[in-house]
Amino acid sequence: MxxxxxxxxxxxxxxxxxxxxxxxxxxxxxxxxxxxxxxxxxxxxxxxxxxxxxxxxxxxxxxxxxxxxxxxxxxxxxxxxxxxxxxxxxxxxxxxxxxxxxxDLGERSLFEAVRGGREAGGRYNLAEQELLRRTIRELPNIQLRGARGLDFSNCYPQPEFDQRGVLFDLNYFKYCFLKATELDFHELKLEANFRMFAKDLTSEKMDAFLYRDFQARNVMLDKEGKPYFIDFQGGRKGPFYYDLASFLWQASAKYSFKLRRELVFEYYQSLKNYTEVPSKRHFVNRLSLFVLFRTLQVLGAYGFRGYFERKKHFVDSIPPAIQNLRDLLALGEDVFPYPYMMSMLERLTRLPQFAHIERPAANRSDGFRTAEKDIYKANPMDGPATFSKYDGKGPLVVRVFSFSYRKGIPEDTSGNGGGYVFDCRSTHNPGRYEPYKKITGLDEPVIRFLEDDGEILDFLKPVYRLADHHVERYMQRGFTDLMFCFGCTGGQHRSVYCAQHLAEHLNEKYGIEVHITHREQGIRQTLNAR
Known part of the structure; x- marks a missing residue:
């Protein structure tokens, strides 16, 4: 701006x-x-x-x-x-x-960076998923390391997460949302269950920093995608489960079950770097309590902002929050031992105004990540067996092509005999469908089609392993040129996607110069060495 x-x-x-x-x-x-x-x-x-x-x-x-x-x-x-x-x-x-x-941390928030996945109904592409993983891995850092030496008496409006605060939020849900639906319920019975719920939520005392408003809008990203945290002034001492529930069960984010599960695992693994973690079963059960609490809490806010202040954004957020509530109710009383509250919430989700919301298709973007490791440094003891006239000249430059088999395999102009040619035609072709015929594998709708389908990801996994090994060995030996080609029927969708993603992967992981040529599209791009 x-x-x-x-x-x-x-x-x-x-x-x-x-x-x-x-x-x-x-x-x-x-x-x-x-x-x-x-x-x-x-x-x-x-x-x-x-x-x-x-x-x-x-x-x-x-x-x-x-x-x-x-x-x-x-x-x-x-x-x-x-x-x-x-x-x-x-x-x-x-x-x-x-x-x-x-x-000034800039203008690029995580919320804006993953807008595409949110607007696609929760189908986040690989780059968006990686930003979410980076953010969730960083959360325990501010929660645990940030709490050390912190004087919580400076927190606002209260220094600690306690039963009184929980009951305030539960009653906010009751008065600003539940009563507005005109659902009939027994207030004293519900209040008794609220008190049991509040006692359970505060039963484990923790010295962690509870961010309280941990959401994608409050995470800023630098040029490399590193997350920075803002707007934490409402934080206090409390359990770390709250922020995880707040972030991953934000109704408008529409994360798939699979992606949520992966991000919970990322958080759990990162948490081990800062504290002794509970068993996975205990962790998941405790997290479920906070997910339910957070869902009721946001419904209270949506009710006030939507029903009373008549703000459309909050009214539109109610159906996905109700769907989250339906999913939680399926866990049963073993997880939520509050019979009257749960039966009342079950009746709430069946009200006519909360017609069933179709769950977004599961995100099949498994990703393809290779293990980070230091490149083996060549040793003089390797001897003549690894020597050629190309050794030691460096630096390596990789050329990546997409092409159509109808027009032939790209010519190698380096004089080194080329490299690899991969045939993408075994994978599902978006070019068969009218919405994708005039766009390419660089366009977001095609990317989402391919990643959601998943075949292209399975195809690329062994390609990544092979390419990583080859690039590492060429770098060790000081070779200067390596070529990868991806072909499909028209050189427009699958081959373009594969070439672009391999090129970006090699440039990001190894910092080498990569030249990209999408031959049939007339597109050339250079990813500079870092």
């Missing part, structure tokens, strides 16, 4: 709060900002601005109406930075703590 030049500040920013923010910037920077840009509002009453200097260097200015909330953010950000966690750096704070400046 473009910053607004300072001459047009005018009446729109001459309010007292803005004047004080500009004064804070001037005191910190030594001059007034050259540009001011108001950013889209979040869920709180804080206002965000991007302030830029004459060189275009931006910082984020924040005006908050709650001193205590601002104090919590500033304290937590500074504490987390000392722990070397990926959070924004606080640059300056006003004396009354109603305004502060922080580093």
């Amino acid at each position: 473009q910053a607004v030049p300072s001459p047009i500040f005018g009446d729109s920013i001459r309010n007292k709060g803005m004047e004080k923010l500009l004064a804070l910037y001037k005191r910190w920077r030594g001059s007034e900002p050259a540009g001011v840009e108001k950013l889209e509002g979040a869920g709180s009453n804080r206002a965000y601005y991007r302030l830029t200097d004459e060189d275009g260097e931006p910082v984020i200015g924040v005006i908050g109406t709650s001193r205590d909330e601002n104090h919590a953010f500033v304290y937590l950000a500074r504490h987390f930075e000392k722990r070397r966690l990926p959070v924004p750096h606080v640059l300056a704070v006003s004396e009354d703590e109603t305004r502060y400046l922080q580093t």
Whole structure:
């Protein structure tokens, strides 16, 4: 977005709060900002601005109406930075703590980065899945390492996750959502089950940092896709299950069961790096309790924002949240020993206004990941058996082609005799279907078709293993050229997808220069060495 030049500040920013923010910037920077840009509002009453200097260097200015909330953010950000966690750096704070400046982490949030998968009904492509994995692996870092030495008395609005807070949220669900549906229920019986539920949720005391608002909008990504965390001012001491449930069971994200299960496993494995973990069975049972709690909590919010404030986005979020609730009810009373509450929720999901929502097709994107390992370094003791006139010249450049068999295999121009040619025609062809006939394997609808079908992923697994081994050996020996070709019927869909993905994989994993040629599409691209 473009910053607004300072001459047009005018009446729109001459309010007292803005004047004080500009004064804070001037005191910190030594001059007034050259540009001011108001950013889209979040869920709180804080206002965000991007302030830029004459060189275009931006910082984020924040005006908050709650001193205590601002104090919590500033304290937590500074504490987390000392722990070397990926959070924004606080640059300056006003004396009354109603305004502060922080580093600008850019405009690319995880929410925007995975928009395609969300809009495709939960069919996330491999790149989107990898961003989700990176984020979920980083979560235990801020929860466990971030909690060490943290003075929770600085947290807002309360220092710890407790029964009183749980009951507040459950009653929020009751009054703002349940009563609005006009479902008949016995309030005293439900209240008794609520108290049992709250007791169970708080039965395991933990010294972890509970982020509380851990969602894709609050994760920013740098150019390499590394996640940075923002808007953690509502955090407190509490169980780590809450944030995992909050992130993975967000109704609008529409994660498939398979993808959720994989991300839970990623989190569980990452958690082992920071603390002693419970058994998988215990972990899953505890997580299920928090998923149910979080589902009721968000339904309360959707009810208030949708039914009472009449905001369409929140009304639209209710059906997928009800579907999440249906899935949870299927786990039974062994997991949720609250008979009256569960029977009431069962009746709730069968109300006419919550007609059955079709579950998105399972995401079959298994992915194809190779183990990270150091490349074996050639040893002089290898002797003449590995020597050729091409040894030691380097660096390696890989050429990757897609082509149509109707027009022949691409010519090798290196003089080295070529490399590999792979026939993609055994896999499901999107070109048979009218919606895909005029687009290619570089276009998102084709990518989703191929990855959802899954055949292309199974086809590429051994190709990746073979290519990795060959590239590593060529790098060891200082070879300069290697060629991979993928052919299909028209050189438009399957071969283009395979060539592009192998090229990006080799460039990302080994940092080598890769030249991509989609011959029949007239497309050439160079991925530079890193």
